[in-house]
Amino acid sequence: MNILVCISKAPDTTTKISFTENNTKFDEDKVQFIVNPYDEWYALVRALEIKEKDGGEVTTITVGEADHDPIIRKALAIGADKAVRVNAHAGDAFFTAQQIANFAKDKGFELIMLGKETINYNGSQVGSMVAELLDMPFVSVASKLELNGSTATLNRDAAGGEEVVEGELPMVISCAKGMAEQRIPNMRGIMAARSKPLEVVEPAEAEMLTEVVSYSLPPEKGDVKLIDPENMDELVELLHNEAKVI
Amino acid sequence: MSVLVFVETHEGKIAKAAYEAVYYGKLIAEKTSGTVTAVTYGDASEGDLEKLGNYGAKKVLVNKNIKVANDQSLTDLAQQAVEAEGAKIVVFAFDVVGKSVAPRLSARLKAGLVPGAIDVPEIDGDNFVVTKNVFSGKAFAKYSIKTEIKIIALLPNSFKAETSDETASVETFENGVAESKITLKDKIVEGGEGIPLPEAELVVSAGRGLKGPDNWGIVEELAGALGAATACSRPVADIGWRPHHEHVGQTGIAIRPNLYIAAGISGAIQHLAGVNGSKVIVVINTDPEAPFFKAADYGVVGDAFEVLPRLTDAVKKFKTAD
Ligand SMILES: Cc1cc2nc3c(=O)[nH]c(=O)nc-3n(C[C@H](O)[C@H](O)[C@H](O)COP(=O)(O)OP(=O)(O)OC[C@H]3O[C@@H](n4cnc5c(N)ncnc54)[C@H](O)[C@@H]3O)c2cc1C
Ligand SMILES: Nc1ncnc2c1ncn2[C@@H]1O[C@H](COP(=O)(O)O)[C@@H](O)[C@H]1O
Numbered sequence: 001m002n003i004l005v006c007i008s009k010a011p012d013t014t015t016k017i018s019f020t021e022n023n024t025k026f027d028e029d030k031v032q033f034i035v036n037p038y039d040e041w042y043a044l045v046r047a048l049e050i051k052e053k054d055g056g057e058v059t060t061i062t063v064g065e066a067d068h069d070p071i072i073r074k075a076l077a078i079g080a081d082k083a084v085r086v087n088a089h090a091g092d093a094f095f096t097a098q099q100i101a102n103f104a105k106d107k108g109f110e111l112i113m114l115g116k117e118t119i120n121y122n123g124s125q126v127g128s129m130v131a132e133l134l135d136m137p138f139v140s141v142a143s144k145l146e147l148n149g150s151t152a153t154l155n156r157d158a159a160g161g162e163e164v165v166e167g168e169l170p171m172v173i174s175c176a177k178g179m180a181e182q183r184i185p186n187m188r189g190i191m192a193a194r195s196k197p198l199e200v201v202e203p204a205e206a207e208m209l210t211e212v213v214s215y216s217l218p219p220e221k222g223d224v225k226l227i228d229p230e231n232m233d234e235l236v237e238l239l240h241n242e243a244k245v246i
Numbered sequence: 247m248s249v250l251v252f253v254e255t256h257e258g259k260i261a262k263a264a265y266e267a268v269y270y271g272k273l274i275a276e277k278t279s280g281t282v283t284a285v286t287y288g289d290a291s292e293g294d295l296e297k298l299g300n301y302g303a304k305k306v307l308v309n310k311n312i313k314v315a316n317d318q319s320l321t322d323l324a325q326q327a328v329e330a331e332g333a334k335i336v337v338f339a340f341d342v343v344g345k346s347v348a349p350r351l352s353a354r355l356k357a358g359l360v361p362g363a364i365d366v367p368e369i370d371g372d373n374f375v376v377t378k379n380v381f382s383g384k385a386f387a388k389y390s391i392k393t394e395i396k397i398i399a400l401l402p403n404s405f406k407a408e409t410s411d412e413t414a415s416v417e418t419f420e421n422g423v424a425e426s427k428i429t430l431k432d433k434i435v436e437g438g439e440g441i442p443l444p445e446a447e448l449v450v451s452a453g454r455g456l457k458g459p460d461n462w463g464i465v466e467e468l469a470g471a472l473g474a475a476t477a478c479s480r481p482v483a484d485i486g487w488r489p490h491h492e493h494v495g496q497t498g499i500a501i502r503p504n505l506y507i508a509a510g511i512s513g514a515i516q517h518l519a520g521v522n523g524s525k526v527i528v529v530i531n532t533d534p535e536a537p538f539f540k541a542a543d544y545g546v547v548g549d550a551f552e553v554l555p556r557l558t559d560a561v562k563k564f565k566t567a568d
Contacts, residue, residue, distance in 0.1 A: 013496055013516050017384045037497060093361075094353060119382050119496060119519075123361045124340075125349035128317065132353040137427040138317050140346040153431070157342050158315075159256040160442055161491070164432035171427075177490065177497055209358030213375060213388045218522070224529070224539050229548030232560035235528070238544060240564065243526045245505040246448070246472065 001056035001147070003047045004104055005080065006114040006126065008090075009064060009071045010036040013119065019215045026120075026215070035071045038115025038175060040078065045180035046145055047113050048079045054147070057081045059109075063090040063099045069198065076193035077185035083196070088203035091211075093121075097129030098206035105134060110150070110169040116141050116176040124174070131172035139171060143178030247280040250333035252324050253298065253306075254315070254343040258289035262402070262445045263339035265301050269407035270400050271337045272302025273366050278335070281305075285327035285419065287312035287320065292416060299414030301407050307419035316426035317346040324351050326421050328395065340399035341444070348399045357395035364404045364523075367396075382496050382519035402444055403502040403523075443492065446475035449503045451494065451521075453479035455510020455531065455550055459487035464554040465509065471561040477501065479511045495520035507557075509550040513538020530554070 011017075012032040020027045034040075047058045060075045060083045062068050072083045086099040104112060112134075114127040124140070131138035143162065144155035150169045155162045157176070185193075227235045239246045251271040253264045271282040284303040286295065288310065295306045307327055312319055324347060328336060336351065338344035340362045352359035364386070365377040374396055380387045391397075443449065450469040456462065462476075469476045476492060483493035494501055496516040502523030509530040511517060518541055521527070529542040530553050539545045546553050 011381070013382075013519075015381075017381045019385075093349070093359070094356075097349075097353060121380055121387075122378075122382060122500075123349075124345045125352070125359060125361050128346050128349035129353040131317075132321070132350040138346055138350070139428060140317070141342065155434070158433070159254070159261060159342055160435055162434040163430055164434065165428045166431050167428040177493075207356070209352065209356065209393050210360065210389050210391050213390045215380070215388075216386045217384075218386070221541060221543070224542045224545040226545050226547065229546050229553050230556075232546075232553065232557040233563070235544060235546065235557060236560040236564045239505065239526070239528070243505070243543065245526050246561075246564075 001050055001054050001111065002107070002109050003050065003056065003058050003111045003113060004107070004109040005039065005044050005047045005058060005060045005075070006100055006112070007039045007044065007060045007062045007072065007075050008036045008115070008118050009033050009062070009068050010119045013037070017217065023214050023216060024212075033071060035074050036115050036118050038117060040075065041182040042175035042177065042179035043113040043115050044075055044078060044080065045183050046175060047111070049180060050147060059084060061086065061100055061103055063088060063096045065089060072198055073193050074185065076196045076198070077189040078183055079189060081196065083198045085198060085200050086203050087200050091208040093123050093125040094129060094209045095206050097126050097133060099203055100126070100130050101133035102204040102206075103201065104130070112136070112170070112172045114172070114174045116174045127172055127174040134172070137167050137171045138174075139165060139167070140174045141176045142173050143176050145173060145179065247278060248283045248331045248333050249275045249278070249280050249335045249337060250327055250331055251282060251284045251303065251337045252344070252347065253284045253286035254339060254341065255286055255288040255290045256315070258291065260290055260294055260298070261339070261341065263341045266402060266405050266407050267337050267339040267400050268298055268301040268303050270366070270405055274335055274337070275302070277366070277369055283307060283327070283331050283333070284414065285323060287323060289313070295416045296413040299412040300409040303414040306414045306416045308416060309420045309423070310418070311420050312423060314426060314430050315343050316428055317350055319423040319426055320347045321350040321354060322423035325354060327419065328355065330419070334395055336395065336397045338397070338399040340401050344399045348397055352397050355395055356393060357397050358391035358393045359397040359399065360389045360391060361399045362401045363398045364401050367398065379523065383500060383522045384519065401502070403447075441473070441475040443475045443477055443494075444499060444501060446501070447504045448472050448474035449477050449501060449505065450474045450507045450509070451477035451479070451511060452482070452509045452550070453511030454481050456482070461551070462488070464551065464558070468507070468554050468558045468561065471558050471565065474505075479517050508538060509554055511538060512536050513541060
């Protein structure tokens with residue numbers, strides 16, 4: 001099985017978010033970057049499990065500049081065979097999707113796996129766009145994937161629960177919790193990652209459809225109002241008359 | 247000019263998020279002197295479709311031949327409706343179907359998409375700017391859409407839909423669409439009769455402080471008294487005390503109810519990422535230093551095993567007096 005896994009970079013989940021340049025840029029100073037958790041824990045690890053069972057190759061692709069190399073090496077340390085980096089700033093989701101689709105179009109990948117969303121922009125859109133550009137079916141927010149030859153059976157999120165769906169490869173899948181268990185890279189993996197190929201390709205001509213014009217932070221919460229634990233009637237009264245939520 | 251709203255149906259029912267999307271479409275139409283057309287599929291009744299008029303739709307286009315929500319066929323349907331209506335603004339709910347169909351339509355039409363919008367667009371000449379949550383709710387970003395056709399997927403629970411007595415005219419709109427390459431084999435219904443968590447306006451949630459799965463009765467009783475849904479922190483779902491679909495946070499689902507009551511949850515930043523859009527937060531924790539108090543509107547420093555039953559009684563008393 002020839003699998004492509006889309007890997008993006010995200011600030012560590014505990015990062016305190018702030019902005020610079022008049023609130024037009026995310027302040028990366030002192031930020032620790034990680035592989036976007038959905039891409040790493042679920043898409044990549046499930047791809048590796050499939051390869052370990054059925055053979056084949058796992059390639060990662062990342063649209064980003066050279067500052068993405070450390071997180072790409074992490075994906076290689078976890079077990080990907082090789083990595084490709086499209087050397088461009090991932091301007092918006094459509095730009096990113098076009099780069100991924102352009103790379104994948106003539107390589108015969110049977111599965112293209114992504115995370116359900118990036119934890120910085122929370123777009124949930126790149127996967128569906130890649131599927132459209134490659135004219136492939138897309139299964140979004142999948143929590144389980146089993147293969148039987150070229151038939152894939154998946155559990156995916158649906159209104160009010162989950163659906164079990166089936167389709168023929170190739171397809172694009174966005175992955176969420178349940179798909180696989182997180183793997184911690186070991187020393188051997190980290191050493192091996194150093195010599196695995198990380199190919200840098202130049203971007204294809206592509207357009208952007210949207211642009212961030214500014215950022216802002218939510219207003220600070222006022223001080224918490226403490227209620228006597230013996231007096232829950234007061235809490236109910238406040239929720240009704242002051243907060244007006246019940 | 248018409249604002250097109252894509253209305254998702256599920257087993258003949260229209261979801262709350264879809265009503266909100268229609269109402270949101272109406273708010274945009276008022277700004278752009280347009281009218282709202284809804285496009286939908288499946289088995290919703292004629293009466294339910296007409297009732298989309300209550301939320302602001304003038305006209306409803308329906309393709310009853312599409313029974314199963316599949317992203318390729320639904321993208322065809324959306325595209326046909328955009329063309330038939332000459333729509334320049336297309337609205338989706340940012341839910342399961344919206345998340346797979348809106349980006350597909352965006353790529354097909356080369357129309358910019360803002361996924362997860364929380365506000366009515368600011369429109370000023372050629373500038374079209376929409377706000378969305380970023381960094382898992384820790385910040386907001388204003389996105390400008392630069393293309394002629396603009397697509398917005400609205401985050402559920404961002405607007406409370408107001409209704410009128412107007413009804414919509416319903417028209418059959420049955421063009422051929424791509425056949426589904428994905429087939430449905432089975433459905434797993436979660437949460438049974440309860441209120442689905444993403445739609446709930448009131449939520450009672452608990453964490454590791456509850457100490458074990460057998461102690462959830464006091465959580466469910468409070469939820470029952472309030473008419474709330476239940477949720478939990480991640481470790482609680484991971485150890486199997488609670489079902490996975492209740493897990494809220496960065497890696498679970500993000501919710502934005504009017505009221506979020508958290509008992510025995512420390513308030514780790516990854517948990518907050520899923521709930522910080524809540525209008526009002528109540529925290530119950532034995533530890534006055536628990537970080538959750540910093541994000542709370544009301545706090546109770548106390549033992550959940552005593553406070554929850556007491557709160558349940560107070561709620562019941564309030565409801566019967568009401
Ligand atoms: C990448 C990443 C992603 C994550 N994603 C999520 C996520 O999506 N959602 C999530 O929830 N977590 C997530 N986490 C985990 C998160 O960091 C916390 O570990 C988790 O939220 C803690 O759960 P908890 O508050 O239930 O447990 P604890 O941190 O153990 O807190 C229990 C709390 O209960 C209180 N308590 C104890 N006894 C009582 C009592 N009798 N009455 C009242 N209070 C009591 C304690 O004072 C304490 O504050 C993530 C972590 C990482 C690293
Ligand atoms: N710059 C990028 N390079 C490679 N993959 C990406 C990039 N951005 C997003 N993705 C993939 O697309 C998924 C969804 O991203 P998004 O639509 O931005 O929420 C992520 O989980 C990644 O798998």
